Amino acid sequence: MAAPDGTLNCEDFSMFQLMKAHLSRDKAIKACIAQKSEVVVQLREEREKDSDNLKLVKQLRKEQTNLKLMQSELNVEEVVNDRSLKVFFERCRIHYLPPKV
Numbered sequence: 001m002a003a004p005d006g007t008l009n010c011e012d013f014s015m016f017q018l019m020k021a022h023l024s025r026d027k028a029i030k031a032c033i034a035q036k037s038e039v040v041v042q043l044r045e046e047r048e049k050d051s052d053n054l055k056l057v058k059q060l061r062k063e064q065t066n067l068k069l070m071q072s073e074l075n076v077e078e079v080v081n082d083r084s085l086k087v088f089f090e091r092c093r094i095h096y097l098p099p100k101v
Helices: 007-049 054-092
Strands: none
Touching: 007 054
16 A cells, blocks of 8 residues: 555545554454453353363363453554554654544
8 A cells, every 4th residue: 555645645544544443453352352251250150150060161261261362462453553653654744643542
């Protein structure tokens, strides 16, 4: 993708494409984390009632691993956001400075 040129293109790219994409991905990842957290809490409660059930313990570990992966994905998304904003500033700093988020 070519770098935007001119004030209008940089502003449009920043406000309606880049920021929207960042917020959308962040919201999706956080929704997944919330859903996995609920599953983990539910499985922990079930494990407390039946701690000898190995199938339940295995399922809990699996869900906890998935939750940790989702949380690390949120960290990866933060790095991606920082890098994309850095590139944006390098390309558009002369034309437009987006508001701080």
